[in-house]
Amino acid sequence: xxxxxxxxxxxxxxxxxxxxxxxxxxxxxxxxxxxxxxxxxxxxxxxxxxxxxxxxxxxxxxxxxxxxxxxxxxxxxxxxxxxxxxxxxxxxxxxxxxxxxxxxxxxxxxxxxxxxxxxxxxxxxxxxxxxxxxxxxxxxxxxxxxxxxxxxxxxxxxxxxxxxxxxxxxxxxxxxxxxxxxxxxxxxxxxxxxxxxxxxxxxxxxxxxxxxxxxxxxxxxxxxxxxxxxxxxxxxxxxxxxxxxxxxx
Numbered sequence: 001x002x003x004x005x006x007x008x009x010x011x012x013x014x015x016x017x018x019x020x021x022x023x024x025x026x027x028x029x030x031x032x033x034x035x036x037x038x039x040x041x042x043x044x045x046x047x048x049x050x051x052x053x054x055x056x057x058x059x060x061x062x063x064x065x066x067x068x069x070x071x072x073x074x075x076x077x078x079x080x081x082x083x084x085x086x087x088x089x090x091x092x093x094x095x096x097x098x099x100x101x102x103x104x105x106x107x108x109x110x111x112x113x114x115x116x117x118x119x120x121x122x123x124x125x126x127x128x129x130x131x132x133x134x135x136x137x138x139x140x141x142x143x144x145x146x147x148x149x150x151x152x153x154x155x156x157x158x159x160x161x162x163x164x165x166x167x168x169x170x171x172x173x174x175x176x177x178x179x180x181x182x183x184x185x186x187x188x189x190x191x192x193x194x195x196x197x198x199x200x201x202x203x204x205x206x207x208x209x210x211x212x213x214x215x216x217x218x219x220x221x222x223x224x225x226x227x228x229x230x231x232x233x234x235x236x237x238x239x240x241x242x243x244x245x246x247x248x249x
Contacts (some may be wrong), residue, residue: 001217003010020080028130036061036065036217037061037062037065037067038163038164038166039074039164039166039167039168039216039217040057040058040061040168040171041072041075041076041079041160041163042161042163042164042166042167042168042215043159043168043169043170043171044057044058044076045079045080047074050076050077050080051125055073057171058072058073058076059072059073067080067136075116097199098158098199099138099156099158099199101158101198101199101200102156102157102158102192102194102199102200102202103120103138103139103156104200105194105199105200105201105202106139106154106156106170106192107120107139109233109234109245110141110233110234111231111233111234111235114143114144114145114235114236115141115142115143115144115234116140116141116142116144117139117140118140118141118142118151119139119140120138120139121136121137121138121139136153136177136181137153137154137155137178137181137189138154138155138156139154139155139156140152140153140154140187141153141154145166145188145235146240148238150236150241151187152185152188152189152190152236152243153181153182153185153188153189153190154188154189154190154191154192155170155189155190155191155192155210156192156194156242157169157170157191157192157193157194158193158194158195158199158202159193159194159195160195160196161195161196162220162223165219165220165221166217166219166220167193167195167217167223168216168217169191169193169216169217169222170191171214171216172215172216174215174216174230175213175215178210179210182210182211188209188210188211188241188242188243189209189210190207190209190210190243191206191207191208191213192205192206193205193206193207193208193223193226194204194206202230203230204227204230205227205228205229205230205245206223206226206227206228207226207228207244207245208223208226209241228244228245229245229246232245232246233245233246234246
């Protein structure tokens with residue numbers, strides 16, 4: 001009788017333990033999905049507008065994470081505080097202005113005595129058709145000193161704030177393209193990330209080597225080590241062949 005009771009007790013515990021593990025796993029999956037979706041929502045609302053392409057990306061991501069696409073879009077519209085969607089070309093112009101403003105901020109940090117701008121791509125597309133250069137990093141510069149030269153590429157991203165303790169700086173397909181470009185062209189790629197303030201004058205600046213990134217989202221905790229002096233210029237360390245921002249103006 002005691003043995004039978006013990007067996008029932010152990011069996012009950014194992015069933016309870018299994019259920020608890022399933023609940024923990026489900027909760028973890030839900031949390032990761034929610035955080036990933038929050039990052040996407042942050043990226044979409046950062047510039048204050050929602051394009052048709054972004055709407056499709058949000059719907060696809062929500063479906064992937066087993067979330068309600070309509071709820072995600074409702075949240076975005078609430079953040080944007082507008083029901084009037086402008087023509088896509090006008091929206092692109094607004095997006096592009098902020099992007100251009102931040103790119104100009106970054107460009108000014110390259111001393112013309114040592115750096116030459118080899119390429120400054122434009123983000124132009126219509127009805128899903130992109131220019132080839134749009135698929136590459138925004139800026140390619142070449143450092144030169146005496147007989148030494150090296151090219152590096154910079155993808156510029158500005159976000160209005162850090163949301164849910166993380167920043168979504170690109171989409172998965174963009175990150176994949178940047179990595180393919182780096183491997184194919186043998187040019188190191190960096191993400192120049194501005195947070196807060198205005199695109200033309202962000203509150204904080206980060207410079208992240210692409211090789212350190214495996215997903216299009218980075219937590220604030222991991223971002224801190226890449227913080228740079230807002231007012232200093234870029235330089236290239238010849239010994240390590242890495243791009244950095246000087247601690248001196």
